[in-house]
Amino acid sequence: MKILLDPQIFDQQTYGGISRYYTEVFSVISKKSDVEVLLPLYSSDNAYVKATDLLVKNKNLNALYSFLAFFKISTRTLRRKNSEKLLHNAFENKDYEIFIPTYYNPYFLDKIGTKPFVLTVYDMIHELMPQYFVEDSFHVVERKLLLMQKATKIIAVSHNTKKDIIKIYPDIDPNKIEVIYHGSSIKIHPEVTVQFPEKYILYVGSRETYKNFKFFIQSVTPLLKNDPNLQIIAAGGGKFTEEEIQFLKNLSIQNQVLQRYFQEEELGHYYQNAQCFVFPSLYEGFGIPVLESMACGCPIVLTKHGSFPEVAGDAGIYFDSESEDDLCEKIQILISDEELRKKYAEKGLERVKKFDWKDAAEQCLKVYSDAIQLHKNSK
Incomplete structure (x- = not known):
């Protein structure tokens, strides 16, 4: 099987669940003796793919990039042009059986002709919550629908996402x-040392809109005020904005919430x-941080929205997303009971065994093979 893998998501993300998904799946698939994967990229800033063997090898170009970088000369434009040429040549040569787009830009439709493609749909949040994506929603919704209609097969990352597609x-x-579910990539590196507060609740990733960060902070404020040693760590998501800093100051908890x-x-x-880890998001197509938390033995408090119950199962402690009191109570019960934390940590470690990238890769490969066969049968 010859697969042409679209590079668009690796150009868009340095880190991110979507680029990680493709990197993990194709790192497995590319090692199979009867599969050839072409990712038309010489280099990338994406943290995941640049650590793999998926990039096209070119010693002369890499030497040039290193030389320019040494003198602090930007190579971004040059790298983009070289990769665009590589992609153009791949389309022109037509030496592949199936195309795999990595996001919703339909630029490739007039390039691949009648060749089949398989689209992965990560969530339907733009369709379900357009109020949070005023500027971007229309293009994503329109493009996603077009590609879903034309795709030979569609992969949904959860049954909830499939249900949403069919409903909408x-x-x-x-x-x-x-x-096809995601797998868990996270590892504990014992040689790495990180300084932490003695007692903290963890929040990970973006804090914007539907992620419900402010709701979480308002819910947990009584716990912070009752226990000066308790802190919140907001890991990732960028520095706090001026508006967020003022929000924390208004609650008088700015010294207990760290980014x-x-x-x-x-x-x-x-x-x-x-x-514990708190994931207050109103919707996720899958929710990779849920797997990360379980894999690390960290108990999770989360909503019952989207795919969360499907992924976390009985390893999650669920709260009413419309009740700050309920979230506060669930966190309080958990952090005040060490045995309960151990119980849910163990549940998570057992639950996460159900999610494996090797399994995901094998299932994706089966879908790609089915799509190729469907295309042949339709001729």
């Missing part, structure tokens, strides 16, 4: 949608040492 677009054939940037190999320690 009943004309899309449910039989061409296959559900931390982290290196990839440090994240496991943030989970492992936390009292």
Whole structure:
């Protein structure tokens, strides 16, 4: 099988769940003797793919990039042009059986002709909550629908995502949608040292809109005021904005809520040492941090929205997303009971065994093979 893998997500993300998904899956697939994967990229700033063997090898170009970088000359434009040429040549040569787009830009439709492609749909949040994506929603929604209609097969990252697709677009054939879960990538690196507060609750990632960060902070404020030693770590998501700083000051908890940037190999320690991880998001197509938390033995408090119950199962402690009191109570019960924390940590460690990147890669490969066969049968 010859697969042409679209580079668009690796150009968009340095870190992120989508680029990690493709990196993990294709790192497994590319090692198979009967599969050839072409990712038309010479180099990338994406943290995951640049650590793999998926990039096209070119010693002369890499030497040039290193030389320019040494003199602090930007190579971004040059790298983009070289990769665009590589992609153009791949389309022109047509030496592949199937194309795998990595996001929703439909630029490739007039390039691949009649060749089949398989689209992965990560969530339906732009369709379900357009109020949070005023500027971007229309393009994502329009492009995603176009690609779902034209795709030979669709991979949904959870049964909840498949259900949402069918509910919003009943004309899309449910039989061409296959559900394939993500795996867990996170590891605890014992050689890495990270300084933590003695007692903290963990929040990870973006804090914008539907992620419900302010709701979480308002809910936990009584706990912070009752226990001066308790702190919140907001890992990643960028520095607090002026508006967020003022929000924390208004609640008089600014000294107990910390924002931390982290290196990839440090994240496991943030989970492992936390009292608990809180994921207050109103919707996720899958929710990789849920797996990360379980894999690190960190108990989780989260909503029952989206795919969360499907992923966390009985390893999650669920709260009413409309009740600050309920979230506060669930966190209080958990952090005040060490045995309960151990119980849910053990549940998480057992639950996360169900999610494996090797399994995901094998299932993706089966879908790609089915799509190629469907295309052949339709001729």
